[in-house]
Amino acid sequence: MKKILTVVSAVVFILGFGFTASAIHDIIPSESQIPEPGPNAEKLNEYIIKYDPYRAWELWPDKGRLYKGAAPHGALLTTFVNNAGYFSIKKKKGMADGSIIAKENYTADKKFVALSVMYKIKGYNPAGGDWFWVKYAPDGKVEAAGKVKGCIDCHAKMKDNDYIFTGKVK
């Protein structure tokens, strides 16, 4: 009997430890060990493809894959957020520095046509919410990058929500 109790308590202990460990993992965002690249579209592309692959990130909360979008981005969208971004959306206090949003744009017949990225870099552009904007072609070619006026002018409608349309972040 004593032996059984010992085994049972050992199992309980191990399970408890496992749950605690995964809870800690949920609380502390663990980004990739490679530092984020700063305002450089080519390096950012390498970072989100190779070092911290965006397709392994969380989807935007409560949005599935290939949800319906509006002009100009595409009929169907899939939006990924890195850890910093994901936790910011949950906290609703604006997007933290280092947040990256990577949105895949598809046509109505599910052809991948572009990747639109917003990347928050402290001090990069205080007048525009410190967002670094990029549009990549499906092969990674940079089509627009930086303080892109077109992106900012339209997203400025959502200035009170940190320039974000998809959901409340504040």
Ligand code: HEC
């Ligand atoms: C004419 C308005 C308009 C322009 C121009 C525009 N966007 Fe958007 N953007 C939107 C809307 C609306 C959404 C919400 C998704 C949807 O319904 O398409 C969005 C969503 C996004 C998102 C997901 C996060 C969010 O804000 O909801 C990213 C990333 C993004 N846009 C990047 C860009 C980039 C990069 C550019 C410039 C190359 C750009 N956008 C230009 C209207 C615009």
